[in-house]
Amino acid sequence: GNSVTQMEGPVTLSEEAFLTINCTYTATGYPSLFWYVQYPGEGLQLLLKATKADDKGSNKGFEATYRKETTSFHLEKGSVQVSDSAVYFCALSDETDSSYKLIFGSGTRLLVRP
Amino acid sequence: EAGVTQSPTHLIKTRGQQATLRCSPISGHTSVYWYQQALGLGLQFLLWYDEGEERNRGNFPPRFSGRQFPNYSSELNVNALELEDSALYLCASSLGVADTQYFGPGTRLTVL
Numbered sequence: 128g129n130s131v132t133q134m135e136g137p138v139t140l141s142e143e144a145f146l147t148i149n150c151t152y153t154a155t156g157y158p159s160l161f162w163y164v165q166y167p168g169e170g171l172q173l174l175l176k177a178t179k180a181d182d183k184g185s186n187k188g189f190e191a192t193y194r195k196e197t198t199s200f201h202l203e204k205g206s207v208q209v210s211d212s213a214v215y216f217c218a219l220s221d222e223t224d225s226s227y228k229l230i231f232g233s234g235t236r237l238l239v240r241p
Numbered sequence: 242e243a244g245v246t247q248s249p250t251h252l253i254k255t256r257g258q259q260a261t262l263r264c265s266p267i268s269g270h271t272s273v274y275w276y277q278q279a280l281g282l283g284l285q286f287l288l289w290y291d292e293g294e295e296r297n298r299g300n301f302p303p304r305f306s307g308r309q310f311p312n313y314s315s316e317l318n319v320n321a322l323e324l325e326d327s328a329l330y331l332c333a334s335s336l337g338v339a340d341t342q343y344f345g346p347g348t349r350l351t352v353l
């Protein structure tokens with residue numbers, strides 16, 4: 128079945144450091160890919176998305192490119208801030224069995240220190 | 242524009258009781274999804290409603306059920322609560338089938 132694999136956390140960085148969170152997927156067909164962010168005590172917020180190969184999603188300085196050849200959707204940010212500390216989830220839209228559910232990775236906790 | 246809202250924020254029940262969780266989608270959205278975020282198990286798909294009908298359910302027992310009302314709001318019911326039902330329950334809505342899902346803040350259910 129379809130699945131998403133994320134790098135284990137926590138990832139600890141100093142403010143203004145470069146961020147990469149790796150995400151790879153296994154899927155039949157051509158799913159849409161998403162990054163969601165969860166701040167402490169809150170629900171999920173959509174960070175960015177890409178719907179087809181080579182699409183780049185971007186928002187708030189974060190970006191990720193849909194790479195079909197490597198089945199990856201890595202999240203990057205050039206300069207992180209303390210306020211970026213949160214858990215980041217990579218997800219794909221699973222359209223098998225007439226469902227449109229999201230399949231999530233296990234989440235990667237990011238801690239940014241001043 | 243208001244986002245997805247969920248109530249209550251927290252819910253404490255004891256084993257064997259029933260829990261009812263509610264969700265109001267973004268105005269104009271007709272699809273509602275429910276997910277469970279349990280410690281150590283990640284985010285798992287529970288149920289999907291669209292236009293008042295249950296369209297799909299995840300790998301959960303029948304004591305997890307729900308419905309969608311004519312105004313597209315939704316209710317999740319969990320019967321015969323077990324300790325392992327303790328989790329954050331997230332509701333999401335989308336404009337239509339296969340559209341981007343937007344999440345609410347969740348209901349934290351604790352079963353004692």
